[in-house]
Amino acid sequence: MVRTTKLRSVAVVAAAGLLLAACSSGGSDTASSGSSGADACEFPTLKVGSLLPQTGDLAFLGPPEFAGVDLAVQEINAAGGVLGSDIVHIVGDSGDTSTNIASQTVDSHIAAGASVIFGAASSGVSLTVIDKITSAGLLQMSPANTSPAFTTYADDNLYWRVAPSDAMQGLVLAEQAIKDGFTKAAAIARQDAYGEGLLKAFSKNFAAAGGTVTSEIVYDPTAASFEAEVAEIKAGAPEVVVVITFDEGVKLIQEMIKQGVGPQQVKVYLVDGNLSTTAFADFPAGTMTGVIGTVPTGDSDLTAFNAKLDAINPNLEDYSYGAQSYDGIILLALAAEAAGCADGRSLADNLPAVATGGEKCTTYADCLAILNSGGDVDFEGVTGPLEFNAAGDPKFATIAVNQYSSNTEFAEIGRVTGEVPTS
Numbered sequence: 001m002v003r004t005t006k007l008r009s010v011a012v013v014a015a016a017g018l019l020l021a022a023c024s025s026g027g028s029d030t031a032s033s034g035s036s037g038a039d040a041c042e043f044p045t046l047k048v049g050s051l052l053p054q055t056g057d058l059a060f061l062g063p064p065e066f067a068g069v070d071l072a073v074q075e076i077n078a079a080g081g082v083l084g085s086d087i088v089h090i091v092g093d094s095g096d097t098s099t100n101i102a103s104q105t106v107d108s109h110i111a112a113g114a115s116v117i118f119g120a121a122s123s124g125v126s127l128t129v130i131d132k133i134t135s136a137g138l139l140q141m142s143p144a145n146t147s148p149a150f151t152t153y154a155d156d157n158l159y160w161r162v163a164p165s166d167a168m169q170g171l172v173l174a175e176q177a178i179k180d181g182f183t184k185a186a187a188i189a190r191q192d193a194y195g196e197g198l199l200k201a202f203s204k205n206f207a208a209a210g211g212t213v214t215s216e217i218v219y220d221p222t223a224a225s226f227e228a229e230v231a232e233i234k235a236g237a238p239e240v241v242v243v244i245t246f247d248e249g250v251k252l253i254q255e256m257i258k259q260g261v262g263p264q265q266v267k268v269y270l271v272d273g274n275l276s277t278t279a280f281a282d283f284p285a286g287t288m289t290g291v292i293g294t295v296p297t298g299d300s301d302l303t304a305f306n307a308k309l310d311a312i313n314p315n316l317e318d319y320s321y322g323a324q325s326y327d328g329i330i331l332l333a334l335a336a337e338a339a340g341c342a343d344g345r346s347l348a349d350n351l352p353a354v355a356t357g358g359e360k361c362t363t364y365a366d367c368l369a370i371l372n373s374g375g376d377v378d379f380e381g382v383t384g385p386l387e388f389n390a391a392g393d394p395k396f397a398t399i400a401v402n403q404y405s406s407n408t409e410f411a412e413i414g415r416v417t418g419e420v421p422t423s
Contacts, residue, residue, distance in 0.1 A: 041341035046333060047088040048073075049109025051119030051129070052325075056096030057221065057246040060276055060318055061121050065143055066091070067312040068325025069118065072333075072364075074312075079365035082333045083342065094120040096246075097192065098222065102129050110136055115342050116332055121321065122246075123147035124192035134158040139344035141332060143324035146272065146296070147193040148201065151391045151422055157348050162324040162331075162383065163296050164397035166194070167421040170201020172294055172399040173242060173269060175416070178209045180292075182240040182267065186215040186233045188252070189244035190273075195221075198244050198271060214238045221248050226255045234259050240267040249274040253283075263291050272296060277317050280407045288404040297400040298323050299384035299417050327381035330364050331355060334379055337371050348392075354379055355386045384417075394420055 050069055053062040069089060077086045090112050095101025102125045109117055117133050120126045121144040130153065133140045140159045146166040150159060177185055187202055189195035196218060203213045214236030217229050233241060233256070241261065243249055249270070256262045264286075270293035280288050298305075305326075306319045316322075332347060334354040339346035354367070358376030361367040367377045379386060387395040401414040 041343070043113075043115045043342040044083055045085045045088060046082040046116070046336045046342040047090060047112070047114045048116045048118050048329065048332065049090040049105070049112065049114035050092050051094045051102060051105055051109075051117050051125075052092070053096070053121050054093040055101070056094065056099065056122075056125075057248065058096065058121050058273070060247065060278060061144065061320055063313055063316055064309060064319045064322035065119075065121060065325045067309040067316060068143070068322040068327075069329055070312050071308055072326045072329035076330070076333050076364050079363075079368055082336050083340070087329075087333055090114055092119075094122065094125050096122060097124045097128060103132065106132055110138065115139065115344050116141060116347065118143070118325075118328065118332075120145070122192075123149070123194040123197070126150075127193055130155060130159055137344050139332075139347045141328050143328050144272075144321040145194075147197040148423070149193045149197060151393055155392075157392065158344055160348070160351060160388065160392040162328040162381075162386070162394060163321065164394050164399075164420045165422070166198040167201050167423060168397055168418075169271065169294055169296065169399055170198050170203075171205045171421060172401070172416045173198075173202045173271070174205035174209055174211070176292065176294070176401055177206060177240055177242075177269065178211060180240070180267070182211065184212050184214050184237070184239045185242060186217070186236055186238035186240075187213060187242040187244065188215070188217040188219065188229060188233060190221040190246065190248070191218045192221070194273065195244050199242075202242055202244075219252075221246065226252045227259075230255045230259050230261065234261045238266060240269060242269045242271070243274065244271050245274045247274070247276075247279060250279050253280070257283075257287070263288055267292070269293065272320060275320065275402065275410070277408050277410070283407050285407065288407045291404040291410075293402045293404070293410060294399050295320050295402065296324070296383075297398050297412075297415065298382050299396075299398040299415075300382075302382065305382050323382040327379075327383050327386060330367075330381065331379060331386060333364060334367050334371070334377060337368060338377075351392075352388050355388055389420075389422070391422070393422075396420065 092105035123145045142161045189199035272295040275293035335347045335350040336342040338350040358378040398417040402410040404410040
């Protein structure tokens with residue numbers, strides 16, 4: 001039985017103002033040269049350059065994200081494409097922050113004529129390339145960035161994301177811990193925008209709810225050993241440990257087990273960066289049983305949608321952010337249709353319009369028919385309502401709470417839906 005609860009949250013910033021700009025009409029002062037006045041549209045074809053993890057410490061998230069993109073592209077092109085042409089997906093790897101792969105991929109996409117960079121999955125990786133992308137006038141949309149840092153980042157309105165800020169996941173984690181009866185928690189996080197942002201959000205909300213944070217540790221994800229960090233966790237005698245990592249979390253949990261504060265001794269909570277069906281397969285049987293993990297999801301059952309992802313990639317083992325990837329590409333295609341051009345500025349100006357305020361539709365084909373008849377659309381995605389706030393963040397979102405039944409299996413035990421906090 002899946003129980004849905006409503007998030008107790010703060011109000012969000014008002015939705016972004018709508019600026020409709022088409023290539024064939026007079027543009028605003030902020031419109032790009034390709035979509036203003038009588039100038040011809042410089043981007044008549046929507047070319048999306050993906051920046052998703054084929055390699056690196058989030059590589060397990062790459063397959064479902066690529067599958068989501070490919071499914072959306074397939075459906076869009078089957079419905080007639082965008083602006084009369086097929087949408088083009090230029091595949092690209094993001095690597096991680098230990099390499100320069102992301103920067104090289106962005107350079108390649110720009111040279112290939114992409115007007116959109118789709119990714120990265122890692123907040124830290126996105127922060128290494130966001131200035132390069134937006135200063136070139138391209139739009140960047142991420143299906144999985146959750147760092148609160150992007151809410152206030154100076155991106156000239158060209159950065160958007162489908163995943164909610166970790167201000168929300170941190171609140172859900174804290175409320176889950178309190179609901180589970182814990183009053184003393186340790187939290188350990190990788191030293192980057194993602195880890196530090198989620199750590200801060202959890203600790204703030206846990207303390208506000210009356211809990212005590214016994215340890216708040218930030219570590220170097222390339223460290224050879226986590227012996228000292230785990231010793232600090234153990235010294236605080238926590239009742240629960242929140243582990244905010246990518247794949248290095250395997251090594252961290254192994255050290256926790258070694259020092260007697262592993263999942264069988266102390267309750268462990270995981271997050272979207274390490275919630276995996278494969279990472280802990282080699283642990284002794286039953287090690288992960290009972291572990292809790294949170295991840296952004298949709299506000300409806302994704303079973304049927306995930307089956308579509310399986311048809312795209314029969315080898316999928318994880319599905320995190322596949323739905324967000326799909327929804328993001330559909331939104332971009334609809335924004336290009338509404339604008340009459342696929343340049344970055346026109347897309348940014350029209351994303352709020354296709355996500356709210358018009359006639360509701362749930363498929364690209366249905367939405368396109370409404371636009372072609374002169375109507376306005378309100379795309380309801382697989383992940384739910386896709387309204388944006390003034391920062392280009394989702395206004396509403398759902399966080400799933402999962403529980404492991406073995407080292408390789410977990411299932412949803414609840415979900416929290418609500419407005420996304422802005423801090």
